[in-house]
Amino acid sequence: MLALTDVCAGYGxxxxxxxxxxxxxxxxxxxxxxxxxxxxxxxLRAISKLINLGAGEVTMQGRSLKHVAxxxxxxxxxxxVPENRRLFPRLTVEENLRMGSFxxxxxxxxxQQRDHVFDLFPxxxxxxxxxxxxxxxxxxxxxxxxxALMSRPKLLLLDEPSAGLAPVIVQSIMQMVKKICAEGTxxxxxxxxxxxxxxxxxxxxxxETGRIKTSGSSAELLxxxxxRKAYLGL
Amino acid sequence: xEVFDIFLLEAVLNGILLGxxxxxxxxxxxxxxxxxxxxxxxxxxxxxxxxxxxxxxxVQQHWPLLAAMAAGIAFVAxxxxxxxxxxxxxxxxxxxxxxxxxxxxxxFFLQAAATLAFGIEFKNLGVRLPPxxxxxxxxxxxxxxxxxVAVAGVAVTWLFLTRSYLGTAIRAIxxxxxxxxxxxVNPDRIFVVTSALGGALAGLSACxxxxxxxxxxxxxxxxxxxxxxxxxxxxxxxxxxxxxAAFIFAQFISVGGFIFAIEWGYVIAFVFFIxxxxxxxxxxxxxx
Numbered sequence: 001m002l003a004l005t006d007v008c009a010g011y012g013x014x015x016x017x018x019x020x021x022x023x024x025x026x027x028x029x030x031x032x033x034x035x036x037x038x039x040x041x042x043x044l045r046a047i048s049k050l051i052n053l054g055a056g057e058v059t060m061q062g063r064s065l066k067h068v069a070x071x072x073x074x075x076x077x078x079x080x081v082p083e084n085r086r087l088f089p090r091l092t093v094e095e096n097l098r099m100g101s102f103x104x105x106x107x108x109x110x111x112q113q114r115d116h117v118f119d120l121f122p123x124x125x126x127x128x129x130x131x132x133x134x135x136x137x138x139x140x141x142x143x144x145x146x147x148a149l150m151s152r153p154k155l156l157l158l159d160e161p162s163a164g165l166a167p168v169i170v171q172s173i174m175q176m177v178k179k180i181c182a183e184g185t186x187x188x189x190x191x192x193x194x195x196x197x198x199x200x201x202x203x204x205x206x207x208e209t210g211r212i213k214t215s216g217s218s219a220e221l222l223x224x225x226x227x228r229k230a231y232l233g234l
Numbered sequence: 235x236e237v238f239d240i241f242l243l244e245a246v247l248n249g250i251l252l253g254x255x256x257x258x259x260x261x262x263x264x265x266x267x268x269x270x271x272x273x274x275x276x277x278x279x280x281x282x283x284x285x286x287x288x289x290x291x292x293v294q295q296h297w298p299l300l301a302a303m304a305a306g307i308a309f310v311a312x313x314x315x316x317x318x319x320x321x322x323x324x325x326x327x328x329x330x331x332x333x334x335x336x337x338x339x340x341x342f343f344l345q346a347a348a349t350l351a352f353g354i355e356f357k358n359l360g361v362r363l364p365p366x367x368x369x370x371x372x373x374x375x376x377x378x379x380x381x382x383v384a385v386a387g388v389a390v391t392w393l394f395l396t397r398s399y400l401g402t403a404i405r406a407i408x409x410x411x412x413x414x415x416x417x418x419v420n421p422d423r424i425f426v427v428t429s430a431l432g433g434a435l436a437g438l439s440a441c442x443x444x445x446x447x448x449x450x451x452x453x454x455x456x457x458x459x460x461x462x463x464x465x466x467x468x469x470x471x472x473x474x475x476x477x478x479a480a481f482i483f484a485q486f487i488s489v490g491g492f493i494f495a496i497e498w499g500y501v502i503a504f505v506f507f508i509x510x511x512x513x514x515x516x517x518x519x520x521x522x
Contacts, residue, residue, distance in 0.1 A: 048415070048416060049415070050412075050415065050416075069415075069420070070415035071414070071415040071417075071418050071419055071420040071421075072418070073415070073416075074415075074416065074417070074418040075418060079416070080416050082413055082416060086410055086413045088405075088406045088409045088410055089409060090405075090409055091402065091405060091406055091409070095402050095405075095406075098399060098402050099402060099403065099406050099417045099419075100417060101399075102399055102403060102417045102418050102419055103418040106418075107399060147417075148416075151418065
């Protein structure tokens with residue numbers, strides 16, 4: 001579904017990604033794991049065209065995203081839950097969801113999709129009229145995921161959904177991600193919380209200092225000495 | 235004593251009528267600042283252009299008044315969009331002082347353009363509406379019309395901003411511009427739409443003012459500063475604050491003018507403004 005080939009990207013003269021190639025097949029859930037500063041967020045920003053590619057190519061369902069404007073990426077079926085959630089704090093939960101279905105094709109199904117999101121996250125339904133800035137961290141993450149789902153994406157990008165959340169909340173968010181994938185949405189998730197994320201994804205890539213170091217199924221990576229020593233402290 | 239009360243009541247009611255108009259005047263300026271973070275110093279001059287547009291179409295081209303007004307609103311809305319595209323966009327990331335100076339330049343440009351096109355003589359529509367008497371109180375009909383239309387204009391704008399996708403995006407973009415593309419929103423387009431909406435509100439204000447006042451190229455100076463002060467009083471960019479400030483300011487002008495003398499009304503209102511600025515520099519409802 002999504003393929004990255006030799007992607008290089010960065011900010012000004014600072015290069016963060018050095019020839020990253022990876023693939024996400026339809027129906028899969030894939031994680032990109034790695035330490036702080038490895039370029040994980042940059043990778044998602046490059047896919048969403050929030051930053052320009054220095055070199056390489058990103059294709060979605062065989063279509064190159066090279067000449068697609070940032071605000072047109074979502075029309076190709078890619079929605080992103082950005083780092084730190086980035087809700088609109090002075091809009092209500094419901095208005096945040098409305099922004100998620102801004103796309104003309106999504107507006108027609110707004111009601112239906114909103115009810116679906118409320119089914120997934122009943123807490124959001126209770127808080128629908130509340131300003132997003134007043135939600136707890138976990139509720140904000142639910143709202144951010146719900147907002148991204150409003151466009152009915154084929155591919156959902158998640159940037160550090162566990163950041164700043166209590167362990168028990170992280171687990172429930174990860175279970176949600178698993179459920180969303182089981183319902184047919186392909187998922188690419190970027191995470192530092194390697195132990196938790198490897199429990200729910202099919203495969204993962206390890207990104208270090210802007211390069212893919214290794215990849216494999218979740219079980220393989222959990223068993224590998226490299227990951228166990230460096231990241232799981234075992 | 236009873237006679238005194240009824241005239242005080244008249245002053246209060248007149249203040250409310252004036253407040254509605256001032257609220258509409260400040261709404262467009264506040265909207266643009268709240269969303270784009272640039273103050274259009276020339277906002278009142280765009281209203282002046284709108285007044286001339288209505289005058290030109292109705293008096294010179296003999297269009298029916300309502301058609302001339304509709305065209306006037308559309309014209310100023312277009313002017314607002316052009317203003318953003320060609321004047322504001324190039325300086326969006328510039329220093330605030332430079333943005334201010336650029337819009338100040340537009341102020342003089344519009345004044346000069348109006349002088350060239352229409353001369354400096356006072357023009358008017360030649361529409362004279364009779365005053366309305368209720369008991370011993372007397373009200374100007376154009377003011378009543380202006381109040382009702384202004385309130386309707388504010389209400390429609392409010393509904394647009396809170397109920398529609400585009401309106402929600404306009405409010406969202408001022409909270410987090412960088413992630414708007416992730417929603418499928420083109421920020422540039424939202425800015426143009428906001429500017430056009432601000433222009434349309436200026437055009438609507440023009441239609442209401444042209445019923446009450448003669449037009450001349452410098453007329454913007456007679457209500458531009460008040461418009462700006464009301465926005466600052468309420469908290470620049472805070473639309474709710476602007477509405478509240480408009481009605482408070484109008485009461486100071488109207489009731490203050492009644493108790494002392496007409497001219498004193500403005501003096502008292504501005505003293506109040508200065509006092510508030512010492513007490514709450516961010517405005518009545520402003521944050522930070």
